[in-house]
Amino acid sequence: MIQKTRRRPQFSPLRYPGGKSALFGLVNSSVRENGATGGTYVEPYAGGAGLALGLLLTEHVESVVINDLDPAIYSFWRAVTRRSDEFMERVRSVELTMNEWNMQRHVYTHPSAHSDFDLGFATFFLNRTNRSGVLNAGAIGGKNQSGPYKIDARFNRATLLERCRLISLYSDRIDVRNEDGLAIIDEFAGRSKTFIYADPPYFEKGSQLYLNAFKKADHESLAQALNSRADSLWMLTYDDAPTISSLYSARRQFDIGVYYSVRNARKASELLIASDSFRLPEGHATHRA
Structure with a gap:
């Protein structure tokens, strides 16, 4: 028999395959x-x-x-815990377009050419705008944004900013390792x-x-x-x-x-x-x- 489990409020800014x-x-x-x-x-x-x-x-x-x-996931956690204000400002201001998606995808696929902070944000951006949150998948809605859901479908700024804000309050109690x-x-x-x-x-x-x-x-x-x-x-x-x-x-x-x-x-x-x-x-x- 499988024990039923209750869904809990979500605290992580990331969507993750097999999340527990x-x-x-x-x-x-x-x-x-x-x-x-x-x-x-x-x-x-x-x-x-x-x-x-x-x-x-x-x-x-x-x-x-x-x-x-994974250096990309590590870079995200370092960015959101150690540079919280700067990270949240990017969440507020980033454009949710395919042009932005392509730029963030380039950062993610060419990490050595960018800062760890930029890699961390690109990882977050793709996680929230890709199908099922899979980093190597395509954008929600496709390249032409012709699908039933668009690139912003899982990017609720207010919700994500609140999760990042809460993390920032506890950042000195979070030990991030790679x-x-x-x-x-x-x-x-x-x-x-x-x-x-x-x-x-x-x-x-x-x-x-x-x-x-x-x-x-x-x-x-x-x-x-x-x-x-x-x-x-x-x-x-x-x-x-x-x-x-x-x-x-x-x-x-x-x-x-x-x-x-x-x-x-x-x-x-x-x-x-x-x-x-x-x-x-x-x-x-x-x-x-």
């Missing part, structure tokens, strides 16, 4: 159940970081670590009142959704790192793949329900894997035999 905002109740309860309230919440593969922001902005944790190896996720796990695993939630690229369809998709060896390396730290406080979610289940055969595994927003809204079963010390709150997932 619907798991806010589970993660929030897990932080509390495992004594990490007021501590540090760590996402080694942050992406849109909706859960991290939700926990921080509702004061359930004292600080968050947002890590992403490292390999394994290095982040190695650094934070075992620390007092530190909760790690790993949400790596999907195993079966990751190459269709992420520019930095994992290879099989990457999934195996992650499993080795987490299994070797089974006494630390962590949880992990994946698409439901037999290979992944096998890699974590020594750990407890659960079925959870997650909403997907790429291409079409649907709900599917995903796999949650927990460290040995992790206490799963009742009523959020179904244990696998």
Whole structure:
């Protein structure tokens, strides 16, 4: 049986494939159940970081670590947390046209010719104006803007500015990193009142959704790192793949329900894997035999 999940308010300015905002109740309860309230919440593969922001902005944790190896995603998080006023001014003033889209696309595809701030904003712009938020997809409405939705369909300035403003208020409690996720796990695993939630690229369809998709060896390396730290406080979610289940055969595994927003809204079963010390709150997932 798949446990129903409640949709939560959106805190992240990014639209992200496989975003886990619907798991806010589970993660929030897990932080509390495992004594990490007021501590540090760590996402080694942050992406849109909706859960991290939700926990921080509702004061359930004292600080968050947002890590992403993708330099474009990292540049966005650095820009919105370290140069908030300048970033928000661009959100206010940027034109929502195909001419602007082409310029921002050029920045994104030629990062070495532009500043990290410009790359971060271009990443944000494309995420909000591309189909399903996929950075290498085309613009909403197409090149001729002849589709039923136009390029501005997911660019609500007022909403996005408010999310950026809230992030700016908490920026000194957000640690943005651009490292390999394994290095982040190695650094934070075992620390007092530190909760790690790993949400790596999907195993079966990751190459269709992420520019930095994992290879099989990457999934195996992650499993080795987490299994070797089974006494630390962590949880992990994946698409439901037999290979992944096998890699974590020594750990407890659960079925959870997650909403997907790429291409079409649907709900599917995903796999949650927990460290040995992790206490799963009742009523959020179904244990696998």
